[in-house]
Amino acid sequence: MEYMPAFRLHRPASVEEAVALAAGDPAVRFLAGGTDMVVNIRRGIERPTALVDLSAIPELGAIDIDSGALRIGAAVTLARLAADPRVAAVWTAVAEAAGSVAGPTHRAYGTVGGNLCLDTRCLYYNQSEWWRSSNDYCLKHRGSVCHVAPGGKQCFAVFSGDLTPGLLIHDATVDLVGPGGRRTIPLGDLYRDDGMDHLALAAGEMVAAVRVPAPPRGARSGYLKSRVRGSIDFPLAGVAALVVSSDGLATDIRVAVTGVNPRPHRIRGIDVHRGHALDDNALDAIREAVRTQAKPMKTTTVAPWYRRRVVGALARRLVARLASS
Amino acid sequence: MKTVLSLRLNGRPRDDVVPDNLLLVDYLREAVGLTGTKIGCDGGECGCCTVLIDGRPRHACLTLAAACQGTVVETIEALETGGRLSAIQRAFHEKLGAQCGFCTPGMVMAAEGLLRANPRPNEADIRDGMAANICRCTGYVKIIEAVEAAAREIAP
Structure with missing residues (x-):
């Protein structure tokens, strides 16, 4: 058994109570499923003084559809989201991504908010205490050298949440609650391009829900990922895409990626394909845009060149499928 | 800090005083003595510690015992009836x-x-x-x- 630090566990019944319990102490952490947080506590990466368990808060557990827009509470489990036929029918990429996270047991209690706020991951970070200590730790935690890019002062740990790209292509926003009150921001603004400090949350702030507007009429979307073990692993690369076609021409095309950068993001520069057929040349250009904007580093046991190739290939395959279906 | 944990374990109600940082798998194996639930990878990868909480599978090695307040927990020991395998x-x-x-x-x-x-x-x-x-x-x-x-x- 690895070391568990002493901490207090709070189980608040409301969001306001949860935020009040977390206020003022930067070492308090929010807990939902715990599939990421508890592992990191056991590895000595997180040393919380207290955990605020969000799983008993009714407000966070609802999936609502109102006027065509979707609202998913942060404590909704990935299994529930994946199995909701209303979500799969309209926001297919979101349901496919939820169903592709880890394995069925993880999805049965892992949550939407946890997946959106997943800590960034790296070969040199997600290791046991003795492994990291024998390697002089790393820039992200306790150390002074990044073993991925030893000359630099930047952390390249990658964001590996599967849900985010499917939500980004649907222009999702997130409802945040913190000591300063409630606010809603675009989901893309939740993330920073810094593996060490990748979430743009204020101190004591948490994600309460994600809102997803109705997709454009006729939109088709999907999510594809590559991983070492098809049954459970984090993505080596993940791609979500949305395509709207009319008379054989693409009128809208959106692609977003995860697992290849510290920050999940929409692929830029593919709007030029709007109004054109998504033929082999267009698909090749989309693949190249994805490859260029993905910056995989040596953060997994799989080589960066492979992840760069696979993220482009996944994007091309997915867009081709969506355009022809 | 400690909590009085009340739950239904393998069909029987139990109340135990547990530290807040106690993992469910250690509660089951060390406090209750149900060693059928195994600790494999210690990180939610292998599934050896899978138990059912309110009928749904969950990793006992990634679950805090005190977070199971009021739940129904079932382990491998619950499956036999009168010495007969399920x-x-x-x-x-x-x-x-x-x-x-x-x-x-x-x-x-x-x-x-x-x-x-x-x-x-x-x-x-x-x-x-x-x-x-x-x-x-x-x-x-x-x-x-x-x-x-x-x-x-x-x-x-």
Whole structure:
């Protein structure tokens, strides 16, 4: 058994109570499923003084559809989201991504908010205490050298949440609650391009829900990922895409990626394909845009060149499928 | 800090004083003495510690005992009745779904959760439903056959 630090566990019944319990102490952490947080506590990466368990808060557990827009509470489990036929029918990429996270047991209690706020991951970070200590730790935690890019002062740990790209292509926003009150921001603004400090949350702030507007009429979307073990692993690369076609021409095309950068993001520069057929040349250009904007580093046991190739290939395959279906 | 944990474990109500940082798997094995639930990878990868909480599979090694307040927890020890193996346990035995046996309690509990949610799974459903459990002996074929056999017996 690895070391568990002493901490207090709070189980608040409301969001306001949860935020009040977390206020003022930067070492308090929010807990939902715990599939990421508890592992990191056991590895000595997180040393919380207290955990605020969000799983008993009714407000966070609802999936609502109102006027065509979707609202998913942060404590909704990935299994529930994946199995909701209303979500799969309209926001297919979101349901496919939820169903592709880890394995069925993880999805049965892992949550939407946890997946959106997943800590960034790296070969040199997600290791046991003795492994990291024998390697002089790393820039992200306790150390002074990044073993991925030893000359630099930047952390390249990658964001590996599967849900985010499917939500980004649907222009999702997130409802945040913190000591300063409630606010809603675009989901893309939740993330920073810094593996060490990748979430743009204020101190004591948490994600309460994600809102997803109705997709454009006729939109088709999907999510594809590559991983070492098809049954459970984090993505080596993940791609979500949305395509709207009319008379054989693409009128809208959106692609977003995860697992290849510290920050999940929409692929830029593919709007030029709007109004054109998504033929082999267009698909090749989309693949190249994805490859260029993905910056995989040596953060997994799989080589960066492979992840760069696979993220482009996944994007091309997915867009081709969506355009022809 | 400590909490009085009240839950229903394998059909019986229990109240225990537990530290806030106690993991469910350590509560089960060390405090209650139910050592059927195994600790494999210690990080939610292998599925050996799978138990059912309110009927759904969950990793006991990633769950805080104090967070199970008011829940119904079932472990591998709950499955036999009067010394007789459950249909899933018997199928694992008869179809050679267990070799070294270390993953077996987690496999059986994952299968139990799967068959409660989907009593008539096809092979793909079984492969998906058992995907969070790793076995290093059987090559999985015998495990899938065991779950198929158990499903046929439970819901013919």
